[in-house]
Amino acid sequence: MKSFLFLLPLVAFAVADEELSEFISGSKQFTGTIYNQLLVDNNDNILVSPFSAETVLALTQSGAKGDTGAEIRTSLHLPDTEEKTEAAIKSVLPSIQSEYCSLITTNKIYVENEYPIKEDFKKVAAEVYQAQFENIEFAKNVEAANEINKWVEEQTNDRIHELISADDLNAYTKIVLVNALYFQGNWSVPFDPISTKPTKFYTSSETAVDAPAMYKKSEKFNYYDSVELDAQVLEIPFVGEEASMTFVLPNKKEGIAVLEKQIDKVLETPKYTKEWVQVVLPKFKVESTIDFKPILEKLGVEKAFDVLEADFSGIAGEKGELAIDKISQKTFIDVNENGVEAAAATEIG
Structure with a gap:
């Protein structure tokens, strides 16, 4: 992947x-x-x-x-x-x-x-x-x-x-x-380094590597579950909330190919709602x-x-x-x- x-x-x-x-x-x-x-x-x-x-x-x-x-x-x-x-x-x-x-x-x-x-x-x-x-x-x-x-x-x-x-x-x-x-x-709410642990990151449906993953139990973020893209979209703001970083996660391990074919839609601003989200994010x-x-x-x-x-x-x-x-x-x-x-x-x- x-x-x-x-x-x-x-x-x-x-x-x-x-x-x-x-x-x-x-x-x-x-x-x-x-x-x-x-x-x-x-x-x-x-x-x-x-x-x-x-x-x-x-x-x-x-x-x-x-x-x-x-x-x-x-x-x-x-x-x-x-x-x-x-x-x-x-x-x-x-x-x-x-x-x-x-x-x-x-x-x-x-x-x-x-x-x-x-x-x-x-x-x-x-x-x-x-x-x-x-x-x-x-x-x-x-x-x-x-x-x-x-x-x-x-x-x-x-x-x-x-x-x-x-x-x-x-x-x-x-x-x-x-x-x-x-x-x-x-980040507006930083991750706790103590919670960062090696986690399986899948590079394909059958292949995984160990990668350090940051963890947040529950935080309220802009979130959108896209049926069209078959993916989850998460926006994490920085301090001051003038800037943010967007993550797009396919629901399937091989789902990035679907996203690639719809890149214009991926780049559109989603219809976010504020949701309590559990976040596991690779540190890289x-x-x-x-x-x-x-x-x-x-x-x-x-x-x-x-x-x-x-x-x-x-x-x-x-x-x-x-x-x-x-x-x-x-x-x-x-x-x-x-x-x-x-x-x-x-x-x-």
């Missing part, structure tokens, strides 16, 4: 305009699409942050012209124009904060020394995406990779390491765009590395990777001067008795 986790924005937004509503709806569609693509070649646990990837790709499309930008927006289910996308991002990013949890998302753009970035793109990157610029010498690839990775480590509380390899950089590299996302929240850490380039190619992003077709002239130079070489993401999550710590970083070179 595969186990999949999604690291998403954890704050509920009050939808007040068309662009933001369209962006949030598109984010759910993008998440479902990414899930289905990851199913094809993976049998292990996967942790992915569609939001981190979406943010840095939206930043990239702000400098993409014509069909190059249109392909990115369509594949990511972003609003259908550059202007609408930027309006939505400008509303979302300041909202990703919490009084009670650590919730931080940051963007940074590394630029080859003396490479001329266009002023309009600088303005959008700073004002809409809150991105900082830094000049760097990519030909000194070891030093450049170390500098970028050091910044990522600082933004993710030292949870994401070696996002970028020195081999990814050379004298032809002109720009690297990076998004870093970090979350730390304590997961780390993952994902190459987004083949995924995006399957979703229809083609011109952005083709040096003859790519048009990022809104960022710098003319059509064909810049093309995307690599998109990769690293993620981390730690679920324990006190709460959850999670981080993600996505880079585009």
